[in-house]
Amino acid sequence: MAKVISLINQKGGVGKTASTNAISACLKHMGYSVLCVDFDPQGYLSFSMNADTRDHSTIYDVIKHNVKPRYAIQKSNVVDIIPSDALLGNVEREFTGPGSEQMLKESLKTLLPMYDYILIDSPPELGLLSSNVIVASDIVLIPGLSDGYSLHGIIQVHETIFRIKKVFNPNLTIAGMFLLRYYPREALSRTTRETAQMLATHLNIPLLDTVIRHSNVISKAMTTLQKDIIDYAPDNNAVQDYTALVRELFERRLL
Ligand SMILES: Nc1ncnc2c1ncn2[C@@H]1O[C@H](COP(=O)(O)OP(=O)(O)O)[C@@H](O)[C@H]1O
Numbered sequence: 001m002a003k004v005i006s007l008i009n010q011k012g013g014v015g016k017t018a019s020t021n022a023i024s025a026c027l028k029h030m031g032y033s034v035l036c037v038d039f040d041p042q043g044y045l046s047f048s049m050n051a052d053t054r055d056h057s058t059i060y061d062v063i064k065h066n067v068k069p070r071y072a073i074q075k076s077n078v079v080d081i082i083p084s085d086a087l088l089g090n091v092e093r094e095f096t097g098p099g100s101e102q103m104l105k106e107s108l109k110t111l112l113p114m115y116d117y118i119l120i121d122s123p124p125e126l127g128l129l130s131s132n133v134i135v136a137s138d139i140v141l142i143p144g145l146s147d148g149y150s151l152h153g154i155i156q157v158h159e160t161i162f163r164i165k166k167v168f169n170p171n172l173t174i175a176g177m178f179l180l181r182y183y184p185r186e187a188l189s190r191t192t193r194e195t196a197q198m199l200a201t202h203l204n205i206p207l208l209d210t211v212i213r214h215s216n217v218i219s220k221a222m223t224t225l226q227k228d229i230i231d232y233a234p235d236n237n238a239v240q241d242y243t244a245l246v247r248e249l250f251e252r253r254l255l
C-alpha cells in the first residue's frame with residue numbers, strides 16, 4: 001500500500017512544487033513506483049512533468065466523479081501523475097459541508113495498492129484544498145526558504161496541520177521541516193538554520209539535517225520538461241541534497 005507524502009506551506013515560492021518533483025524523482029531512482037498528484041490549481045507540477053491537461057482528465061474530474069482515478073493517470077518523464085488545472089480552484093466554492101475535506105482521500109483509495117509512494121503537491125493557502133491534502137496524507141513535510149523571512153507563518157502552518165490531524169487524521173506523521181535554497185557561505189542562511197532549529201524544538205517537530213542548497217539547475221530542470229532532475233543533472237549540489245534528504249527520511253524511519 002502506498003505511503004502518501006505531501007508538502008504543506010501557505011506561502012508560495014517556498015519550494016513545495018520543486019521538492020515534490022525532486023523527491024518523486026529520487027524515490028523513482030531508488031526503485032520505487034511513484035505517483036504524483038497535482039492539487040494546486042496553478043498546475044505547475046503538471047507543467048514541470050509535461051503533463052497534458054487539455055485532452056486528459058485532471059484531479060478535478062476525479063473529485064467530481066467524472067472519471068475513475070486510474071483513468072486520470074498519465075505517464076510522464078519523471079513519474080506517473082494526475083495533473084490539475086485552474087478548474088480545481090472551483091472546489092472551494094462547489095464543495096462545502098461535512099465530508100468536503102475527505103474528497104481527495106476517497107479519490108486516492110483505489111490507487112493505494114498500485115504504488116509504493118504517492119506525493120501530493122499543495123497550493124499556497126490553508127483552505128479546503130490544503131485540508132484535503134493533509135487529510136489524505138500519511139506524512140507531511142514543511143519546506144522553508146533559508147532567508148529567515150519565510151519562517152514567519154510556520155507556526156500557523158503547523159497549527160493547521162495539527163488541528164486537522166487531531167480531528168480527521170490521527171495517524172498523520174509530521175515528518176518535520178527542511179530548509180531549501182540554502183547558501184552555505186552566507187551568514188543569513190546559517191542564522192536561519194539556527195532560528196529554524198529553535199522553532200522546530202518549540203513545535204516539537206524535527207528539523208531535518210539535510211538542507212537543499214540553492215541552484216538554478218532546479219528551476220531549469222523544472223522547465224526543461226525532458227528528464228527528471230537526477231538524469232538532468234546528477235552531479236548538481238541541490239540534486240544530490242534531495243537524494244540525501246530522502247535517505248535521511250528513510251534513516252529516521254519516516255518513509
Ligand atoms: N534549491 C533551489 N535552488 C534554487 N531555486 C529553487 C530551489 N528550489 C526551488 N527553486 C525555485 O524557486 C521557485 C519557487 O519554487 P516552487 O517549488 O514553485 O515553490 P512553491 O511550490 O512553494 O510555490 C521556483 O522557481 C523554483 O524553481
Ligand SMILES: [Mg+2]
Nearest residue numbers: 016017040044
Ligand atoms: Mg507550487
